[in-house]
Amino acid sequence: MSSTDEWTDILDDGEEIIWQGRPDGAIALRPASLFEAAFGLFFSGFALFWMLGAFKSGGSFWMFGLLHFSVGLGIIFHAVFWSSYVRRNSWYTLTDRRAFIGTRLPLLGRKLKSYPLTGSTPLELVDGQPASVFFAERTKRGENGSTTVAVGFERIAEGREVYRMMRDVQARASERK
Template sequence: MTADVDEWDGILNPGEKVLWQGRPDPGVTIAPASIVTLIFGLFFAGFALLWMILAATAGGAFWMFGLIHFSVGLGIAFGGIFWEPWKRRHTWYTLTDSRAFIARDLPFLGRSLKSYPITGQTRLELRDGTPGSVMFDHEMRRRKNGHYRVDIGFERIAEAGEVMRLMRQVQERESA
């Protein structure tokens, strides 16, 4: 798949060519971690709902303070399941003969375009699945008690094997 040259004007280096473009599968997936988050969020929301019911029996509008906690509980419960698919629906991937691009246009967060050079030292990882993924970089993110690793790549793409082959060809050209 090739791209219109005009839309890449000023982004690609002179002579750089687009080899592949695609988008991730936006389907919902449920992992064990998201099930734990779902259960915790539902308990949190359930407790808030129970508190609101008991507070409403006392009369007045005091029960409405529980709406914040109820909403947070629902956000925790369902955000973990639906955030990633929503993010994938706003993501585009491009592979050139020297770099990989990940573009996102997320409402409220704005547009971003990140490029990752593909060199002979780039560690490529093909993750089998339906659909598969090709990982090519990572970043370390901070949390309260340390750091954790987040892998970066073309996630949940139907042509993962073909993209991996193209990336290996880019590596071979870079090494030569």
């Protein structure tokens, strides 16, 4: 079974795959993740300081600090390793009509998201080694409101080439109208 056979039930009639790839799985810290890691370090450091003080008082009351210490370590782990882990479990596909992002994560399962490419789809190339091509946005809700997150093919070696292919797809989509 070839890789295109696996797409038979997913692709529209006449739709063709023009590129497939995987993101770079290296750890890449962003300013926001550095802030998150610093917060986790402070959180776990304070819990450790509290546990040591409680331990000196005697008894087993110090163990209540283990939960906070563990949460702080979890925040640090998330900030440093999570985006890299997600990228290592992601696959990208570009067709002559859509972009697909597939992921396979524990507890969350397998997901395949499709993003149509039209003449009005905003494309952004973030050049670098590796480059990223963004083509959609999603809203991420948090405790203090919501933020907009760019969606795209992150940290790919062929960024400029994929960006050019997407522009070609856009041009053909505009011609079909």
